[in-house]
Amino acid sequence: KAGVTQTPRYLIKTRGQQVTLSCSPISGHRSVSWYQQTPGQGLQFLFEYFSETQRNKGNFPGRFSGRQFSNSRSEMNVSTLELGDSALYLCASSLNDRTYNEQFFGPGTRLTVL
């Protein structure tokens, strides 16, 4: 089975711009979660989608949004980029929304905001 894929792998944007990141989960997985990883804050939960519905949300401003499509692929959007949004954005998929299911992580998208 192919793993979780994320595109693009690297992205450079300037302040004020918006960005869309894409995640394709493992085939058959219906839950997709997004995380922001930074050296100072570690891994922080952004949101989780299951069956095209946002099920859980972390403590991030409304500039961060996402969606999930019927094929379980997910996109994350950040509007009005700030310097502090520079981070590695990780996507993780799991079979369903059962809490005991482990997550399978993608390689991440490295976003640099100048």
Next chain:
Amino acid sequence: AQSVSQHNHHVILSEAASLELGCNYSYGGTVNLFWYVQYPGQHLQLLLKYFSGDPLVKGIKGFEAEFIKSKFSFNLRKPSVQWSDTAEYFCAVKGAGKSTFGDGTTLTVKP
């Protein structure tokens, strides 16, 4: 709100030494506990998980962890580390659908 605390930010060991990485969590309900590992240049991957039953769980590559409910702890152990265990280790708790990760512990194993 749930939280996870990993006691050590950076651990340096020689090969064959024993390892114990501490993890304490805070959450009032039923939790599922995980340890993930990130080897240099690789994705985060699952080492082991606990959701019910035997509190001593075994994972890949000889790792194990013990869930002690009274201490809200889920410490990771390995009796004899190898150079290839050099990586960053993350403890995570999942409750009410939300996952919370600790800050991670960087393990360096000297050959």
